[in-house]
Amino acid sequence: MALTTIAGTDIQVDGEGFMVDPGEWSEEVCQGLAGNIGVELTEDHWQVIHFLRKDFEQEGVTPTLRRVTKAGGFPTKQLFTLFPKKPAKKMAYCAGLQKPVGCV
C-alpha cells in the first residue's frame, strides 16, 4: 500500500497503482488516473466508468469485462477501443476500483 497524489488529492493505492478506497474517487481523480495510462476521457468513457461505479456500489465487487458487456450493454469491441489492450484492468483503474478477480 502506498500514498500518491492525483489531481491534488492524496490517494491510497496498491502495488499496481489501483485505488484501495473507492470513496477517495472523484471525477477529477478519474481524469488524473486516465492520464496516467494515456486514456483521454470522452463521453463514451464516462458512461462506462459510471456503470462500473454504480455496479460496484450494488454488487460490492469490480465487474468483469463480461459483466460490463452483459449487464452494462457495452459491446466488448467498443471497450477494447476505449481502453486498448487491457480494458478490464484499465476500466477498473479509472473507476477507482480494485482489478477484477474473475481472472483466476
Added chain:
Amino acid sequence: MKKLLVLGAGTAGTMVVNKLRPRLPESEWSITIVDPHTSHHYQPGYLFIPFGIYQPDEVVKPTSEFIPSGVEYVNGEIDLVEGEQNRVILTDGRVLDYEFLVIATGATPRPEETPGLDGPEYGDTIHDFYTFDGANALADTLETWDGGRLVVNIVEMPIKCPVAPLEFIFLADAYFRERGMRDRVELVFVTPLPGAFTKPVASRHLGSMFDERKIALEADFFIERVDGESQMLVSYDEREVPYDLLVTVPLNMGADFVTKSGLGDELNFVKVDKGTFLANDFDNIFALGDAANLPTSKAGSVAHFAVEVFTENFLRHIKGLPMTEMFDGHANCFIETGSGKGMLIDFNYDTEPLPGKYPLPGIGPFSLLKETELNHWGKLMFKWVYWNMLLKGKPLPLPHEMLMAGKIAEVDA
C-alpha cells in the same frame, strides 16, 4: 422427515452425500442426489487421453458405485430451482422438495459461445480435451498428425483446472520429442492472461519453462472469433494467430437452470458467500465446487477443501448455530510437465503459489513450484486416491486451511 437435496453427482456433490450421510440420522433426514448421467468421469484424466497415457476406460465408472446406501439417487435433468417454494423441477416434470439444497452442478465448456469455434472444422482442425469425446477425438488426430503449428487457446477465465492447458502444452512438447518430430511442430500458447498463469510468482516460474521448451506465448489475447476456413484466431484488438491444429479451451459456464432460477452471475455460476457457500438471498441454498462463483480455481482440490468446511458448517447451521468455519480459497494442483516430471502448487484467496515443500514443511515429500519425478507420481497416484478415498468421503491427511509453513516467500518482480 427433513430433506436434503443435492443437485449434481460430480466431485463435490458425491463427496457431500458421502460426508453427510453418516452424520445425519436416517430416522430424521432423507438425502437425495440428482444427476443426468449414470457414469462418473475422473475429469483430471482427460488430459492424458490425447497422448495415449490413459485409456478411455480408466476415467469412467458407474455413478451408483459412489452413492452410499441411505441416499436416493435420481437420474434426471434439472429445469428450475424455485427457491421461494423450496422445490426443484426436473425437465421431465418431476418435482422434488427440500429443506436444504446443495447445488453442485459444475461447469461445462461452451464452444458455441465463440463465433466460428463450433463450426464444421470441430473435430478436424479444431479440438478440445475438456470433454471425454473431445479428448478421444484429439488422441486420434495426434496419432496421425505430421506436424505444423499447434495452438492452445484459452477463450476466457475462469476455466476448470486453470493449469490443465499448461500441462497439455508441456505434455505435447514431450510427446512430439519422443516421436522424433518436435522440430516439425511449432507450439503456441494463446491466453487472455498477461502471462502463463494467473499469479505472478508461478507465472514467472512457468514462463521460464516455456522458454526452455521453445513454446511461444501470446498473452492478453481476448478472442473475438475463429476463422475456421483460413485457420485463424482473431482477437478483439484485431490480432491474428494462425494455426494448423487448434486445441481450444472454450468458455466455461455453469448450468443454465442456475441463471433461469435467478441464482447466477453472467456465466451461470451461483452467487455465494465465499466463506460459507450460502447463496445470496437464501438461508437454505448452498453451492459447492465449480458451480459456485468463488474467486478461486475451479478444481477438484477446491471442491474437496470446500466440502470439508461445508460439512462442519452445515451440521451447525441446521441446528440454528452460526457457521464458524470460513473457507480460505485453498487450492492445490499437480502440474504435469512432461517426460515423467511434475510440479505442485498450493495457494488460496490471499496467498499466491510459492516455492517450498508440501504437505510437511521442510520434508514434503512433494516440492512446490519445482519439477520433480515424485510430483509426477503424486499426480498419477491421485487417480487411485480420487476413486477410492476422495469421492467416498474418506479423510485425507491434508488440512483444509492453506498453511504458510513450508513455503518460501518470493518478492514479486
